[in-house]
Amino acid sequence: MQVAGPGEYIRLKVEAPGIHISVKNFVAGETGTILIGGATIGGQVALAYSLNGPGPTSVNTGVCGLITVDLSNPIRLVGYYSTIGGSVNVPVNIPANAGGITIWIQALDVSTCELTNRFVTSFH
Secondary structure, three states, X not given: XXXXXXXXXXXXXXXXXXXXXXXXXXXXXXXXXXXXXOOOOOOEEEEEEEOOOOOOEEEEOOOOOEEEEOOOOOOEEXXXXXXXXXXXXXXXXXXXXXXOOEEEEEEEEOOOOEEOOOEXXXXX
């Protein structure tokens, strides 16, 4: 450990993990949450999902141009703004009959045009 003396400073380099996605409590008949972190603070985040597979599919995003997502058509898209912490928490009402259905999810930080990893899970 390095300790700075009077009038000295230590330069710290913090590597940002980038935009990422996960889910919590994806259980049929309950409310789950899609968790997006590492987004631009206060920036637009586009959340996309598919129930039909992993793609790839080319999508014209407008601001970010043509990008390839790891989702199959039809793709559903919703927009959000991230918090001061660069996160978005999306509550999801999961139908009671959704058990066993697989969902593919990705998000796009519209400010940086950075795409999250593809997240795939099945409703329990």
